[in-house]
Amino acid sequence: MSDVFSSPFFGISLSILAFWAGEKVQKRFRLTVLNPLLIAIVLVTGILLLFDIPYEAYNEGGQIINMFLAPATACLAVSIYTRIRLLKENWLPILVGCTCGSLASMGSIFFMCRLFGLDEKVSLSLLSKSVTTPIAVSITERLDGVVPVTVVAVIITGTLGSILAPAFIRLFRVRDPLEAGLAIGACSHAVGTSKAIEIGETEGAMSGLAIGICGIVTVLFSLFIS
Amino acid sequence: MKIIKQVGIIFLLCWVSLVIEALLPFSFPASVIGMILLFLCLLTGVLKIGHIQEKSDFLLSNMAFFFVPAGVSIMNYLDLLADSVVPLLLICVVSTVITFAVTAWSVRLTAAAMRRWKR
Numbered sequence: 001m002s003d004v005f006s007s008p009f010f011g012i013s014l015s016i017l018a019f020w021a022g023e024k025v026q027k028r029f030r031l032t033v034l035n036p037l038l039i040a041i042v043l044v045t046g047i048l049l050l051f052d053i054p055y056e057a058y059n060e061g062g063q064i065i066n067m068f069l070a071p072a073t074a075c076l077a078v079s080i081y082t083r084i085r086l087l088k089e090n091w092l093p094i095l096v097g098c099t100c101g102s103l104a105s106m107g108s109i110f111f112m113c114r115l116f117g118l119d120e121k122v123s124l125s126l127l128s129k130s131v132t133t134p135i136a137v138s139i140t141e142r143l144d145g146v147v148p149v150t151v152v153a154v155i156i157t158g159t160l161g162s163i164l165a166p167a168f169i170r171l172f173r174v175r176d177p178l179e180a181g182l183a184i185g186a187c188s189h190a191v192g193t194s195k196a197i198e199i200g201e202t203e204g205a206m207s208g209l210a211i212g213i214c215g216i217v218t219v220l221f222s223l224f225i226s
Numbered sequence: 227m228k229i230i231k232q233v234g235i236i237f238l239l240c241w242v243s244l245v246i247e248a249l250l251p252f253s254f255p256a257s258v259i260g261m262i263l264l265f266l267c268l269l270t271g272v273l274k275i276g277h278i279q280e281k282s283d284f285l286l287s288n289m290a291f292f293f294v295p296a297g298v299s300i301m302n303y304l305d306l307l308a309d310s311v312v313p314l315l316l317i318c319v320v321s322t323v324i325t326f327a328v329t330a331w332s333v334r335l336t337a338a339a340m341r342r343w344k345r
Contacts, residue, residue, distance in 0.1 A: 015294040015295060016291070018294065019291045037290045037291070037294065037297065038297075041298055044298045045298050055298070055302055058295075058298065059299070061295075062294075062296075065292055066292070066295055066296060068285065069296070070256065070260060071236045071237065071260075072289050072292055073260060074236060074264045075236070075264070075281075075282040075285045077261045077262070077263075077264035077265035077268065078278070078286065080265060082275070093337050093340070096335075096336040097330075097332050098329070100328050100332035101325050101328055101332070104324050104327075104328035105321055105325040108324045109321050112316070112317045113317065116316075116317070119306065122310060122314075130321065130322070130325050133289075133293050133296075134257055135255070138258060139255065141255070142253050142254075146306065148296060148299045148302070149303065149306075151300070152297060155293075155297070157318050161322050165326075168330075172326070172331075178337070179330050179334055182330075182333050183326045183330040186325055186326070186329040187322045190289065215258065215261075
């Protein structure tokens with residue numbers, strides 16, 4: 001009987017159902033905190049623990065879904081390419097902003113991990129948490145960190161950034177849409193970008209650009225670690 | 227056949243980037259190589275957006291879903307995280323504020339410097 005859970009069909013359909021439920025919940029309550037991915041992770045983990053289904057069985061299907069991560073990351077190139085005019089016109093502020101932002105993110109995380117005396121493996125897994133999940137995950141893999149810690153930290157960061165973005169804009173007196181968009185994208189990647197799109201068209205486009213540029217910049221900096 | 231072709235193009239691109247990763251003298255994530263490679267293909271016109279439109283829309287718009295299994299594997303690390311939940315959350319909040327502020331200010335300074343330089 002336990003064999004039936006080892007079929008890839010089980011893991012894949014459970015993941016899809018959980019994510020679909022997550023989207024339903026978000027649509028119903030319209031709260032950014034109720035991130036569909038976060039809900040899906042909690043649901044699937046809960047079901048596996050509740051029915052005592054081993055992770056390895058679920059992962060037969062999980063692996064197949066994982067396979068789509070690399071192609072999805074590659075396609076981020078498409079979203080940069082469609083905004084190439086905006087990138088050409090503002091390449092200097094975009095490059096400077098994303099470089100400084102990525103450095104500030106990694107620097108502040110490094111410093112605080114030392115401050116709290118966090119486990120070395122956990123610290124390395126947090127370093128890339130401000131960039132989009134696929135790139136953050138590849139950085140953590142290279143640094144030999146714990147991938148799921150990265151995934152959860154990335155989602156929490158994105159959700160925070162998305163909720164706090166309007167407050168940040170007032171707090172730091174941001175008036176330029178270019179500045180607002182880049183800052184949102186740099187600190188909270190794709191989840192923040194969905195908020196930036198609501199704020200304005202330029203904000204959304206800039207935030208989308210910042211996802212890719214910050215990702216590449218962070219990968220380059222991470223090459224110097226260890 | 228159209229979708230199969232698009233899947234073929236993108237999967238081939240991912241495989242080529244694995245080959246490049248294996249050949250590089252330093253370790254660089256293959257998925258980011260794939261992203262740079264695709265960008266160069268689009269830039270040079272080797273590929274047109276139309277060649278991969280539907281497949282790329284599918285991948286980009288469902289991006290979050292593909293991370294469900296990666297996130298679920300956190301259940302194997304619950305004891306590692308149990309002691310550090312509070313610092314973890316604190317790090318997420320503080321670094322988000324710092325990253326936002328530094329990005330905004332550096333963009334502002336650059337834009338101001340460019341205006342002065344043009345005058």
